[in-house]
Amino acid sequence: MLTLEQLNTATPAEFTRLLDGTYEHSPWVAERAAAHRPFVSLARLQHALASAVREAAREDQLALIRAHPELAGKAMVSRTLTAESTNEQGRAGLTDCTPGEFARLQQLNADYNAKFGWPFILAVRGPRGTGLPRAEIIASFTRRLANHPDFEFAECLRHIHRIAQIRLNDKFGVSPAMGEQVWDWAEALSVHSDPGYKEQGQLTVTYLTDAHRACAAQLQAWMHDCGFDEVSLDAVGNVVGIYHGADPQAPRLLTGSHYDTVRNGGRYDGRLGILVPMACVRELHRAGRRLAHGIEVIGFSEEEGQRYKATFLGSGALLGAFDPAWLDQQDADGITMRTALQHAGLDIAAIPALKRDPARYLGFVEVHIEQGPVLNSLDLPLGVVTSINGGRRFVGEMTGMASHAGTTPMGQRRDAAAAVAELILAVERSAGAVPDVVGTVGLLEVPGGSINVVPGRCRFSLDLRATTDPARDALVDAVLAEARDIAARRGVTLTLEETMRAAAAPSHPQWQARWEAAVESLGLPVFRMPSGAGHDAMKLHELMPQAMLFMRGLNAGISHNPLEAVTTDDTELCVRAFQHLIEHLR
Numbered sequence: 001m002l003t004l005e006q007l008n009t010a011t012p013a014e015f016t017r018l019l020d021g022t023y024e025h026s027p028w029v030a031e032r033a034a035a036h037r038p039f040v041s042l043a044r045l046q047h048a049l050a051s052a053v054r055e056a057a058r059e060d061q062l063a064l065i066r067a068h069p070e071l072a073g074k075a076m077v078s079r080t081l082t083a084e085s086t087n088e089q090g091r092a093g094l095t096d097c098t099p100g101e102f103a104r105l106q107q108l109n110a111d112y113n114a115k116f117g118w119p120f121i122l123a124v125r126g127p128r129g130t131g132l133p134r135a136e137i138i139a140s141f142t143r144r145l146a147n148h149p150d151f152e153f154a155e156c157l158r159h160i161h162r163i164a165q166i167r168l169n170d171k172f173g174v175s176p177a178m179g180e181q182v183w184d185w186a187e188a189l190s191v192h193s194d195p196g197y198k199e200q201g202q203l204t205v206t207y208l209t210d211a212h213r214a215c216a217a218q219l220q221a222w223m224h225d226c227g228f229d230e231v232s233l234d235a236v237g238n239v240v241g242i243y244h245g246a247d248p249q250a251p252r253l254l255t256g257s258h259y260d261t262v263r264n265g266g267r268y269d270g271r272l273g274i275l276v277p278m279a280c281v282r283e284l285h286r287a288g289r290r291l292a293h294g295i296e297v298i299g300f301s302e303e304e305g306q307r308y309k310a311t312f313l314g315s316g317a318l319l320g321a322f323d324p325a326w327l328d329q330q331d332a333d334g335i336t337m338r339t340a341l342q343h344a345g346l347d348i349a350a351i352p353a354l355k356r357d358p359a360r361y362l363g364f365v366e367v368h369i370e371q372g373p374v375l376n377s378l379d380l381p382l383g384v385v386t387s388i389n390g391g392r393r394f395v396g397e398m399t400g401m402a403s404h405a406g407t408t409p410m411g412q413r414r415d416a417a418a419a420v421a422e423l424i425l426a427v428e429r430s431a432g433a434v435p436d437v438v439g440t441v442g443l444l445e446v447p448g449g450s451i452n453v454v455p456g457r458c459r460f461s462l463d464l465r466a467t468t469d470p471a472r473d474a475l476v477d478a479v480l481a482e483a484r485d486i487a488a489r490r491g492v493t494l495t496l497e498e499t500m501r502a503a504a505a506p507s508h509p510q511w512q513a514r515w516e517a518a519v520e521s522l523g524l525p526v527f528r529m530p531s532g533a534g535h536d537a538m539k540l541h542e543l544m545p546q547a548m549l550f551m552r553g554l555n556a557g558i559s560h561n562p563l564e565a566v567t568t569d570d571t572e573l574c575v576r577a578f579q580h581l582i583e584h585l586r
Contacts, residue, residue, distance in 0.1 A: 001173035004045070008038040021084045022049065022164045022171070025067040028060065029053055041523030042172055043381070043573055050161045050379035065118045065156050071137065072097055072105040073119075084167055091131035092124035101134055108141045116149055123162035127554060127567045128183055129169070155556065158376060162554075165569055178283070179572030182275045185222065189215055189259070190267045202264040202562065206307035208237060208340040215259050219274065219299045226278050227285025228297075235350040236317045236341075237301030239274075243281045245294040252294035253582060254356075254364045254544070257536055258303035258314060266564020268369045272551065272574070273536075274299040276367050279575050280582060293362060293585055300536050307331045307340075315536035319543050320355035356543065362585060363511050363545035366537045367574055369566060371559035375552035380527050381570040382577060384515045385548035388531045388538050389438070390472045390504030391465040396483070398423075400492040402448075402456025417446055417455035419490045426482035427462070430475060436530050437466045437475050462496075467530045468504050505538045508545035515549045518580040522573055549577060 007015055012034050019030040032052035039045040053061060069075040069085055072094045081089065089095060097105065112120045122140055126132040132140075144152060169175070190203050192211040197204035205211045216239050223231040223241035230242040239259070242252070257273025277297045284291070300314030310326045327338040327348065341348055375383050400414030424441045431439035443461035464479060466472035480496070487494035516526045529550065537546045551574045554565040 044523035176572030239299035256298035511547035
């Protein structure tokens with residue numbers, strides 16, 4: 001097996017020879033990465049190789065893509081694939097296609113080449129390295145045919161790096177066992193889904209449904225298996241696992257995330273933050289080790305607010321922030337939260353006692369899938385969160401005058417939709433002018449609209465976020481000033497209602513530094529980034545120091561979507577970063 005010592009001491013020519021086949025017919029990638037020796041870890045080597053590609057000219061990148069064979073293409077049929085490609089296509093079963101599958105792949109290859117001018121690239125050994133089903137390969141092929149060429153070019157390079165990562169594992173004899181365990185847990189947990197979604201193969205787990213309770217039971221069983229000293233289900237459905245320190249009375253590190261999902265969501269949003277620390281506790285228990293501090297892992301029962309309007313219900317209960325008025329809320333089927341809690345056998349009277357004493361805890365940390373494309377674009381598996389964005393949301397309406405589309409002159413229209421369209425561009429302009437600030441108009445509706453009527457009303461939403469509250473409020477002021485100006489200039493009436501205000505949650509400097517040290521310990525560069533999405537850490541921020549670690553997702557980092565995915569290799573690094581953090585608390 002290859003070793004880093006061999007690579008670090010090899011001549012440049014020998015270095016390139018040792019890495020032959022990692023990047024298909026493209027020795028220049030290794031040649032350029034060699035200058036960055038010595039490599040302290042396999043992760044550092046992988047990043048150097050990926051950086052060599054990212055920093056290359058586009059024509060070199062295109063040549064790298066074109067060096068790869070088609071899936072189930074002529075090279076496979078003629079048996080002229082490289083040994084690496086033969087292994088990969090064989091593991092994915094592409095050498096055993098039915099005549100119908102083979103014909104479909106040939107047509108997809110032809111259509112893809114005609115549109116993009118390069119072969120379709122897919123890491124067919126998949127996120128776990130064992131091989132994708134042929135049906136999934138064909139589905140990915142079909143879906144990606146609709147992509148924009150620039151996006152698809154980047155997606156091909158991402159898959160090339162994943163292929164290289166798997167090939168390096170083979171060369172070094174590396175198996176990401178802890179990452180595989182977390183991945184397997186996430187897959188097993190995803191079998192539970194609410195009725196109406198499960199039948200369609202979709203993942204939806206909303207608060208206190210049968211699927212939600214099945215997830216809670218499964219998490220408790222796994223926590224017992226991992227060796228937690230105490231495992232329980234609390235009065236709002238949080239799953240709580242405690243692994244004591246050498247002194248059971250020692251303060252604990254609090255960690256976790258949520259196990260509910262959005263409708264038709266992904267397997268890793270929230271759940272990663274429960275499963276990663278579970279894997280760490282399992283390793284401690286197997287080694288018979290205790291740390292100076294305890295570890296408390298919580299699977300928060302509700303973060304998404306999908307069944308009831310009670311976002312962060314699970315983590316908020318730890319702050320004493322459970323609102324009794326929520327108990328009378330009804331879901332879409334008319335079932336109150338009170339009834340749902342009683343049906344689940346939970347003691348409503350015990351909810352106030354869930355409030356935590358911050359003196360018992362060192363702080364709160366959370367690992368989470370990034371839910372965005374930034375880490376992917378930088379070829380980085382991990383990112384350190386500097387702050388969770390604060391946000392303000394509004395619903396609004398522009399009211400003008402509905403009139404005949406054919407007889408109303410352009411200069412005499414009071415077009416409500418056009419006013420909102422101008423506002424959308426103003427939001428884009430205002431948010432784009434300031435770093436780490438974002439603004440979105442996600443909902444648009446023209447009530448009673450018709451193809452031949454100038455819109456008299458247009459409803460819309462505003463979602464404005466920033467890393468600090470002053471930056472958030474400055475964006476709000478700028479956007480609302482633009483909205484009022486647009487309304488006055490266009491002769492329409494503006495109404496706005498603020499529906500949500502959340503404070504920013506900057507990471508505690510000392511805890512952020514601990515995550516940075518954990519990433520550095522893996523030989524990876526530290527990348528600091530804000531979180532645009534809200535997380536349970538936002539609530540715990542009100543009670544104790546907090547900091548987060550992000551892990552990249554596949555498919556350009558998409559989340560809240562069935563395409564949400566992670567690799568076992570990235571997950572392994574995430575577990576190891578968490579291990580470093582808990583081992584170095586002082």
